[in-house]
Structures are given as structure tokens and as C-alpha cells.
Amino acid sequence: MIGGVARRVSCPVVVGRGAEAAQLRAALERAAGGQPAIVVVAGEAGVGKTRLVHDLVCRVGEVGAVALTGGCLDVGDGVLAYAPLVEALRPLVGLLDPAELERVLGGAGGELARLVPELGPPAGVGGRPAEAPLAPTRLFELLLGVLHRLAERGPVLLVVEDLHWADQSTRDLLGFLVRNLRGGVALVLTYRSDELHRRHPLRPFLAELDRSGRAERLELDRLGRRDLAELLAGILEEPAPPALVGEVLARSEGNPFFAEELLAAHLDGSRLPLALRDLVLARVEALSEPTQRVLEVAAVAGTRVDHELLAAVVGQDAEQLVWLLREAVTRHVLGVDEASGAYVFRHALVQEAVYDDLLPVQRGPLHAAYARALERRIAQRGHAPGAGGATAVEQGQLAYHWYAAHDLGQALLASVKAGQAAEAASALAEALGHYERALSLWDQVPEAAAASPLDRGTLLHRAAETANLAGYDDRAIGLGRLALDRVDPAAEPLRAGALLERLARYHWTAADTPRAMAAVEQAVAIIPRDPPSEELARALAAHAQLLMLLGRHAEARVRGEEAVAVARQVGARAVEGHALTTLGTCLGILGHIEAGIADLEQGLRIARELTAVDDLGRGHANLATVLDHAGRSAEAAEIFLAGAEAVRQHGALGRYGPTHLPDAALALLGLGRRVEAERLLDQVFDLDLRSPGLRGRALTVRGTLRLRTGDLAGAEADLRQVLDEAPGPLDPQNAAPVFGGLAEAALWDGRLADARAAAAEGLEFLAAAEEPYWMSELGRTALRVEAAVAEQARARHADADERAARELAGDLLDRLHAVTGAPGVSPTPTVAANQRTAEAEWSRAAGPSDPERWAGAASAWEALGYPWQAGYARWRQAEALLAQGAPRQDAAAALARAWALADRLGARRLSAEVESLARRARIELPDTAGGGAQEAPAPEEPAVTDELGLTPRELEVLALVADGRTNRQIAQALFISNKTASVHVSNILAKLGVTNRGEAAAVAHRLHLTG
Ligand SMILES: Nc1ncnc2c1ncn2[C@@H]1O[C@H](COP(=O)(O)OP(=O)(O)OP(=O)(O)O)[C@@H](O)[C@H]1O
Ligand SMILES: [Mg+2]
Secondary structure (H helix, E strand, O other), X not given: OOOOOOOOOOOOOOOOOHHHXXXXXXXXXXXXXXXXXXXXXXXXXXXXXXXXXXXXXXXXXXXXXXXXXXEOOOOOOOOOOOHHHHHHHOOHHHHOOHHHHHXXXXXXHHHHHOOOHHHOOOOOOOOOOOOOOOOHHHHHHHHHHHHHHHHOOOOEEEXXXXXXXXXXXXXXXXXXXXXXXXXXXXXXXXXXXXXXXOOOOHHHHHHHHHHHOOEEEEEOOOOOHHHHHHHHHHHHOOOOOHHHHHHHHHHHOOOHHHHHHHHXXXXXXXXXXXXXXXHHHHHHHOOOHHHHHHHHHHHHHOOEEOHHHHHHHHOOOHHHHHHHHHHHHHOOOEEEOOOOOOEEEOOHHHHHHHHHHOOHHHHHHHHHHHHHHHHHHHHHHHHOOOOOOOOHHHHHHHXXXXXXXXXXXXXXXHHHHHHHHHHHOOOHHHHHHHHHHHHHHOXXXXXXXXXXXXXXXHHHHHHHHHHHHHOOHHHHHHHHHHHHHOOOOOOOHHHHHHXXXXXXXXXXXXXXXXXXXXXXXXXXXXXXXXXXXXHHHHHHHHHHHHHHHOOOHHHHHHHHHHHHHHHHHHOOHHHXXXXXXXXXXXXXXXXXXXHHHHHHHHHHHHHHHHOOHHHHHHHHHHHHHHHHHOOOHHHHHHXXXXXXXXXXXXXXXXXXXXXXXXXXXXXXXXXXXXXXXXXXXXXXXXXXXXXXXXXXXHHHHHHHHHHHOOOHHHHHHHXXXXXXXXXXXXXXXXHHHHXXXXXXXXXXXXXXXXXXXXXXXXXXXXXXXXXXHHHHHHHHHHHHHHHHHHHHHHHHOOHHHHHHHXXXXXXXXXXXXHHHOOOOOOOOHHHHHHHHHHHHHHHHHHOOOOHHHHHHHHHHHHHHOOHHHHHHHHXXXXXXXXXXXXXXXXXXXXXXXXXXXXHHHOOHHHHHHHHHHHHHHOOOOOOOOOOOOOOOOOOOOHHHXXXXXXXXXXXHHHHHHHOOOOHHHHHHHHOOOHHHHHHHHHHHHHHHOOOOHHHXXXXXXXXXOOO
């Protein structure tokens, strides 16, 4: 490549084909096991058939198989008979040595060489004339023999691609193989499903295959958003911006080939790459001229059009039109949607290319014709009894066509109506588009604007609201500001206050609490107290809500109660519900669970009664949060999910899904229901997480999951992304899990200074908050950090460091007690369990670690059903028991419980620690049922051990010597006496032939025996 940057055009990894790849692998394994296995892979052009099969071909070595691959060519029938088989057999020459080749060919080398010259000198030299044609049946038998003899050496994978181009001879040969193949050979066939028109010769072949019952089918579908995002990231070598993912998804519809091409075009700044345009148009251009004209008209309608409308605009003889449409359908350019009977372009890019090919002078009149036809249809229906006027979809189409026909006056009016209709139908993103279009036309067509059913201010407000509920943060804020700019606060304080209150909400959803607080404080300041008004109640309620979100619950309660009082005075029931939700949340978070739940349920009842979507969303989330903090995570998960379902019905999943679903996942994860949590997270990442406000929770929860399962780097990346992207400082409840997670990741990684810094930074966020739950969570982690620092300092005899860590631990515990024992706070069972754990960590920091406290903490977690914390506490309990010299069976019992929990959960780091402790203490761990953590203990390196003659125990001691530990410390670490440790050390020195510990350490480092 000259002058440009060579860029990868394909994704280096195969994305999103786990199930399909497994199906193929299973077929190969079946063949290896002695059964025949035939799989037919179908899918449209570019969907990834070759890639999937190629991936299997690359892995055949894993089962000791060989792969032979051939493809049918697009060169017309009969030109190159058996082309794929020729291609597949050619590599045999390189694959086998001559004697083996001879055996596999079974003496048929000469005959086969007529087809595949590489296989040897053609027959004819030794008798039979070379010209005599090889009868097909003879050839088939020969080939079958070759394959079976080849399979005697090991499994064979035979791939024949692109069957839609196969000639009759190849089809016959494959049919024969399918009927006669024995075990040892897996046959994988691929074809393009979109090439098979009704009379395609492959159809009878496939029907025969299905009847034989010997072949299984594999249909490859297009990719979804998550997989496509991964594909783009693979090519770009960094995550693709969400807007780009959205655009490529919309235009490629998840076809990987189109996606690659569109991305490449995007990178060079072109819209539809010429090569792609020619490719998608090739199929259209193969149709008759009149059919192409019909397709042009259809493309103006969009990717789908119903018959009646198309007929009205085409204006052609009905019979003739049907005939033309049939051609487009049989040639797979159009499909028919079974449910509605509408015609649908097989791919959006075909419609796009056909439309782009029209001249602008052709498009305008066609759009106008569609608009008129639609209006006629709506008017006619209007006269019929019971007809309900235009549907939301029709309104939307009208707006689009009038705009594209350049009739801006009609377009404005139609857009406003379309926006209202879409909003009523809960199609919020569409409503937003229509409102924004109307706003953009407003100044250009004053007459139409004057006739609009909504004035400009109202339009801006509706647009901002729909943007917020659909999850478009930036647009909500921009529109909210525009609405506000049109109001003079001195003249209309109520209106300005109301708009400020909304703007505050938009800022908060965009994760910018400081701006939200500023807006709401301004609202409260400018709205007159007297007379009480709905606007006042709303502003007070919003203020209460923000105070709550910042953890200032006492202030929030005062404001919330004021809001309820004013709302009742003026009969603003929606506001009353909103404020009750806030009050209930404050109560719940401070630990007054039942009282909190009562208010929250009342708030939810009102939200349901009035269909207040926003309050339905937050009501569910807050109720679930309170339950979760109270240790009732199973109920919490259900309510988070019920909330997601409730908002989905009103089109607001885009706004709430990104928080409700990860929160449900987190609740399930806490209970050890990891697989369900993972499934939910997959769903979240399928949503359009287009802004940091929408990504924050999803990333935090995925980071937490990765942390628990031991993927520290993945966890850190997710949690750091939350911090890096946040537009403003995080709210306390969002900051705590991020910093807590970062601290814990650093701890497992042995980076104590980083762990300490992360914990301290997180605690800063809680400084001004009354958040007993989060304080107890983060406090527990912070104490764990200090315990680790103190233990390490003790081992190094770094007295000052140890003292500092002990003091810090004491301070942390005091601070934790101050928050959880503050007046008005009632510690929930989860807070209490955290507190017990924190106290146990404190004993570890102060030394000696107290097994009783650890046992207490473990039982508290077990009683609540939180296995991760329970497993951790059991491990520490066992460790403390061993250090104390308690009876071994007690320690063994605790360790066995930790082991079982860690194994079931797939907690890799914890498992490794438990195993290491067991090894050092020579405790046999029981066999587990075999859960997630199947990582075998690090394999010993027998070669080195044998050579040096060190026993496994001596290796352990040597590692500690290399770490600079004294005999006493080695004794402590391995739970043996000082005397035994010193005996081990002298034996090691003797075996290594060195005179002192320093030299032994050097040997150990050289041989990588440390760590
Ligand atoms: N799952 C996937 N992950 C990553 N890249 C993919 C995936 N599937 C397909 N691709 C890429 O998309 C492009 C088209 O894929 P492929 O050639 O396998 O399609 P095909 O179905 O064989 O098409 P055709 O019918 O034209 O042969 C290739 O560049 C391929 O690398
Ligand atoms: Mg292919």
C-alpha cells in the first residue's frame, strides 16, 4: 500500500459463532468417533460461511484430523466438472509420503491423475488407453475408497463450498458420497441460501439430502449489535464509537461482509463504496427492465412497501405488476413478509443502492405520489364506520414523503402529527425524529408553523422529554436548553422553573449530578412559594431526589416531605408519587426497610395508575435497591426485571434497560447465580449504549463479574472506563463499587499501594454521604487493604509501616461504625455482615487474625446466601486457625467450605489461594463436584525438581528463602515449627551445593522457581 496506512480489513477473531462452531466441531468429533457426519451450512452471501468453516479447518489438528477443501466455481454448468474435488485432492501429494500416497490411492493413482494430474502419471502407460473416459460410477467408487483409506490414518474433514454453483456431475458425486460415506470422514457443504430461486437445480439435491436423514443443517444468521461491535473493534483495534456501530448495523443489517465494506468506506470517507454498490446492484440488473422500474418505485417507499400502495404509485396494469413482482421475488431481490403481505427488500443496501441510483428529479415526484396515495387511503378509511384515521406508521410515512418531496409546509404539519402518534404508540426514538424534523422546518414555513397543533415551546419540551425517555442524553439536554431560552423567568417563573426541573433530570441521566443540582436549585429559587403550585411541588420533589442520590438523606427527607405536602395541597398526584418514591428510598437506605418499602410501593401504585413512565422506572429500581441492601437480592433481581419489563411496554427500555438489567445481574451475581447474571449482561451489551450515562452501570457490573471470576485485567479495564468517561464526578453509590472493585483487583494482584489509593479515593466520595450500605462495602475492602499492608510489613519487620497500617485500620473501623451507627440509621443484615467482616479484617491488621471473628462473618454471609463473601471469610478463618495452631480438622473443615464455594462460583483467585494454603498446610482438599474453577494447580516442573533432587515441600521452602524470609517466617507461612524449617533450609543448601541463603536465592531465581 502506497502512502496510506495498511489497515486490517477483516476481524482477526471470529465473533459470535460459538454455537455454530460447536455444532461443526461436534460433527468432526463424531466422525473421529467412527460415525459418518454430514453438515450443510446455509446462509446468504457474505454472512460468514467460509469464515466459520475455515475456522474449523484451522483447528483440525486438535483432533488429529486432516482437512481437504474445495469450492464450486461460478463458471456455468459443465465447464469444469468435479472442480471442487480436484481442488480438494490436490494437497494429498504434499500431505503424504509417496508410499503412503500409493496406499491411500489404492492403485487408482493413474486413473485419478486424469482428474488431478498431481496424483501421478496418468494411466494408459500400463495398458488401458488414456482416452477412455472414466465412467462416473467408477470415479465415485475410487474416490470413496481414497477417502476411507485416508480415514484409516485419522479423521478426515472434507469441505465443499458454494454448492449453489455446483455442476450436475459434482452434485451427483456428492449425493453418492452422502449415501455411502462411513465413519472417519466429516463432510461439510456450504451454499448461499439467497441464490436458490425456485427452480434452482440445488433444490432437489437438498430435498434429497433432507429425506436421507444423514445430513444436519446449520443456518447462519446475520450478526447482532454486540457481535457486530466486536467485529468492528477487531478491525479497528479499538472499540468502535457507538454511533458508528449503530450506522453500520443499520446499513449492513448485521451482514459481516457488508459491515467490513461499509467500515472501510467510512474510513476513507465515502458513503456507499462503488464495489459494494455494483455488487448489490448486479442482482437487480439481471432482472427485466420493467421489473427494475418497479423496484425503483418500491425503493422510494423505503425497505418495505405494501402492495396496494405500490400499485397506486406504479399505476400499472394489476396483472402485469404481479408478474413483475413475482420475478423480483423469485430472484430474491424482494421478499414477502408473511404476516403483513408487504414486500421487503432482501437487504437494506439493495434498497439504498437502487434509491441512490435514481436522479433527484425522479425521486421528488415519486415521494409526492406516495404521500398523496397515503392521504387518499387514510381519507377513504375515514369514511368507513369504525375506522380510526391514520396509524402511527402511516403518519410517519406521510411526514417522510412530504419532506423528501420538498413540500415543507405539509412536511412540518405531518411531522408534528407523526411525532404525537409515535409518542402515543410508545415509539419514542421515532417521535423524537419527527419532532426534531418539525423544529428544523419551523422558521422556513411560517404559515404551516402557525397552523401547527403544538406551539414551538411545547414542541421543544416534548422533543426533550422523548429524547430523555428514549435514552438520548445529549439531545435531551440541548432541546431542554432551547426550550428554556424561549422563556423569560421574570415574566413566567412557573414555566421557567418547570423547564429547569426537567433540565436537571436530563443532566442527571447524563451522569452529571453537579449541573443537575445547579439547575434544580435554580428552579426552587425562582418558583414563588405562594400560592402553592404543581410546579413548586415538582421542583421540591426533584430537589429531594437529587439530595437522595447524593446520599444526603436527612435533607432529602425534609424536602421530600415538603414536596408531598404541596403536591397534596394542589392535587398533583403524579408529583406526590414521585416524592413518595424518594422518601421511601431514603428510609430504606438508612435501614428502615419496612417503612421504606411501604412508601415505595405507594409511589409505584401512583406511577402505575397514571402511567408515569419515569416513575415506573425509578420506582422499581429504588424498591429493588432497598431490598438488595437489606440482603434480599433474589426479590431485588425480580423487581429490577419487572421494572425493565414495565418500561419496555412504554418504549423506554433504551433509557432504563442499561441500568435495570445490570443491576438485576449484580443482584443475581451476589447470590452466586453467575450464569444468569452473564446472560443478562449479554442482553445489556446488545442494547445501544451510546453515551457514558448509559454505559456506566453495565461496565461497573461487568467489571465486578470479571473481578469475582479472577479476570483482573478485564475488570480493571471496565472500571477504569467508567471513570475515564464520566462527564462529572460520580454519585456516591456509583463511585463506591468502582473504587471498591479497583482496590480489590489491585489487592489480588499484590499491588498494595494501588489498592490503598483506590480505596481512599472511593472513601472520599462517601465523605459527605449517609450511605451505610456503601460505607460498609467499601470500608470492608479498605480494611482488607490495611490488613494486607500490615501483614506484609510484619514479614519485613517494617515496624513503622505496620504501625501506620494498624492505625489506619483502627480509624477506618471507627469511621465505619460512625456511619452505620449514626442516629437515624438502622443497620441492615448486609451492613451487619459487612461490619463483621471489617472487624475480622481489623483483627488481621492488628494481628493475630481472629478465627472466631472470621467464623462469625462467614456464618452471617452464609445465612444471607451470599457465597462469594462466605467463601472468602472461610478461607481467612482457616488461615487464622492454622496460624493459631488450632486442631487441624477445624482448619480443614473451614478450608473445605471455602474450596467448595470458590469452585462452584468459578472464583479463580480465591480457589488459587485456598489451594495454596492447603498445600502449605498439607491439608487434603476434598474432590468437588467440578464447577467453574478447573484450573489445575500449577504443574510442578519435574525435570528441574528431579535434577536438583528437591522435594515439592523443599521447593516451597526455597521459594520463601528466595523471597528473603527468615526461618521463623517460613515456619509461619507453612504452619511448621522453626526447627523443621531450619532442617528444610539446610537440606536445600546441601542439595543445591551452595553455602548460604543468598546463593540459594540466586539459583532459585535463575531457575524461575520463585513466585
Ligand atoms: N463471525 C465472523 N467474525 C469475524 N469476521 C467474519 C465473521 N463472519 C464473516 N466474517 C468476515 O466477513 C467476510 C465475509 O465472510 P465469508 O467470506 O465467510 O462469507 P460467506 O458466507 O462465505 O460469503 P459467500 O457466500 O460470498 O462465500 C469475511 O471477510 C469474513 O472474514
Ligand atoms: Mg464463502
